[in-house]
Amino acid sequence: MDFRLSRYRNLTVLLIVIAAQLLLLAYQVKSNKDLHAVRSLSVGAIAPVAQLVEGLRAGTVGFFKDYFVLLNAREENRRLRDEVTKLKLENQFLKNELSTADRARALAVFTQRTPSRTIGARVIANATSANSKVVFVDRGSDEGVRPGMAVVTPDGIAGKVIAAYRNASQVMLITDATFAAGVISEKHRVHGALRGQGHGTLIVDYVPTELKVEVGERFYTSGDDRIFPKGLPVGEVKVVRAGRAYKEIFIAPYGLLGGLEELLIILEGVHQPLPAAETTQVSYHLQTLPPDAAQSKQAGAKVLMTDADRVRAQFRRGGAPVPGERGPAAQTARPETGGNTVQAAEAPEIPGQQ
Numbered sequence: 001m002d003f004r005l006s007r008y009r010n011l012t013v014l015l016i017v018i019a020a021q022l023l024l025l026a027y028q029v030k031s032n033k034d035l036h037a038v039r040s041l042s043v044g045a046i047a048p049v050a051q052l053v054e055g056l057r058a059g060t061v062g063f064f065k066d067y068f069v070l071l072n073a074r075e076e077n078r079r080l081r082d083e084v085t086k087l088k089l090e091n092q093f094l095k096n097e098l099s100t101a102d103r104a105r106a107l108a109v110f111t112q113r114t115p116s117r118t119i120g121a122r123v124i125a126n127a128t129s130a131n132s133k134v135v136f137v138d139r140g141s142d143e144g145v146r147p148g149m150a151v152v153t154p155d156g157i158a159g160k161v162i163a164a165y166r167n168a169s170q171v172m173l174i175t176d177a178t179f180a181a182g183v184i185s186e187k188h189r190v191h192g193a194l195r196g197q198g199h200g201t202l203i204v205d206y207v208p209t210e211l212k213v214e215v216g217e218r219f220y221t222s223g224d225d226r227i228f229p230k231g232l233p234v235g236e237v238k239v240v241r242a243g244r245a246y247k248e249i250f251i252a253p254y255g256l257l258g259g260l261e262e263l264l265i266i267l268e269g270v271h272q273p274l275p276a277a278e279t280t281q282v283s284y285h286l287q288t289l290p291p292d293a294a295q296s297k298q299a300g301a302k303v304l305m306t307d308a309d310r311v312r313a314q315f316r317r318g319g320a321p322v323p324g325e326r327g328p329a330a331q332t333a334r335p336e337t338g339g340n341t342v343q344a345a346e347a348p349e350i351p352g353q354q
Contacts, residue, residue, distance in 0.1 A: 115270040116229055118152075119143055121263045124168065133173040133196070135159075139265060140167045148227055150266040156233040156254030157181070157221060158263055171263070174253055175200060182224030183234050186275060188212050191222055192249065194234060200256070202235060204249040209242050213249055223271050231272030 121137035139145050141164045149161045151171050159179070163170040172179055179196035183204060190211045192204040207213060217237045223230030235251035242248075315321070 115272065116266045117268040118264040118266050119145070121151075121169070121265055123260050123263065127170075133159075133176040133179075133198070134162075135171050135173065135260060137169050137171055137263060137265070138167065140165045140169050142166050144267050145169050145265055150228045150232075150269060152228075152232060152264050152266060153255045153260075153262075154264075155257055156235065157228055158255040158260065160227055161265065169265070173260075174202060174255065180225070181228055181234075182222040183219045184222040184230075184274065185213055185237075186218040186220060187214065188217070189274075191224070192219075194219070194251075200252070201238070202251050202253055204251060205246060207247045207249055209245065209247055211247070213237060213240050213247060215240055219251055220274055229266065229269035229271045231274055 119139055121139040123135050124138050125136040127134045127136065137151075145161060145164045147161050147164055150157065151159045151161060157174060159171045159173040159176070160181075161169050162172045174181070174194070174196055175198065176196045177198045179194075181194045182191070183194045184191050188211065190207055190213055192207040195203050195205055197203055204213075204219065215237050219234040219237070221228040221230055221232040221234060233254050235253040235255075237249060237251050239250040240247060
């Protein structure tokens with residue numbers, strides 16, 4: 001039996017397939033449908049697989065598309081960041097160039113305005129510590145720089161040279177704790193000694209408490225220290241306090257406001273006059289002159305006379321002695337006429353006398 005089944009196996013399978021086909025045809029004719037059963041079964045079996053394959057394909061394509069898009073966006077962002085950084089650097093460079101040009105123009109204007117002979121210098125090193133404020137500049141003894149010369153900026157004094165080498169100089173700033181200079185106030189012409197404190201605020205010493213110094217008043221160099229020419233701006237008063245013997249005056253310096261990059265060393269100083277002190281204009285009301293004074297002024301009278309002065313003047317014009325006066329003026333007589341002595345005229349009655 002087994003031998004027969006194995007021998008006619010292909011035929012058996014063929015008969016089964018034909019029988020199944022006949023059954024499907026009979027079902028299609030009975031159900032009166034246009035759709036073939038085989039196609040329906042095939043589509044129903046293949047559709048899920050096709051949807052899965054299409055989903056995988058779409059997901060894969062979308063993933064790679066998004067990846068390349070993000071890759072391009074990342075590259076674009078990197079390029080934009082580099083461009084922004086470059087523009088920032090260029091902007092900062094232009095700002096520095098503009099600031100340098102402004103400082104150079106200010107130095108040129110100050111050089112033309114000041115009568116002192118100066119030389120420009122640039123700060124090349126900073127040697128400041130807790131209380132010591134010292135910088136090095138690129139001008140030295142080869143350019144005529146000597147210790148003790150004043151160092152200024154267009155805004156005000158900045159320091160003084162304490163050491164000069166061939167190609168460089170050491171400058172002590174006005175904020176150094178050992179710095180000192182003579183100063184004078186603009187409005188009240190008060191003299192004092194400017195001292196550094198190791199930080200941005202300066203102090204003016206040796207101003208007696210009875211002298212007047214106001215907040216907002218400006219100080220200038222007085223020339224007493226033989227280093228700074230007279231008339232250079234120093235700073236503005238910020239705080240004034242009364243002490244036991246001297247005032248405590250704190251000022252903000254002008255010369256360090258814009259930073260220290262370019263400086264001017266005064267080779268030959270010339271004293272300058274201080275700016276005129278600002279005075280407060282006060283209006284006064286004056287009455288008109290009395291009528292008699294106005295007439296006397298119109299007539300050209302220069303001396304005011306009382307009634308007694310007028311009577312004495314009449315006596316003197318007549319040559320008669322003035323009552324109550326002694327001396328040569330009282331003995332004056334009229335000149336002689338025809339050999340007869342002329343008696344002194346009777347003194348007229350003085351108003352108010354009996």
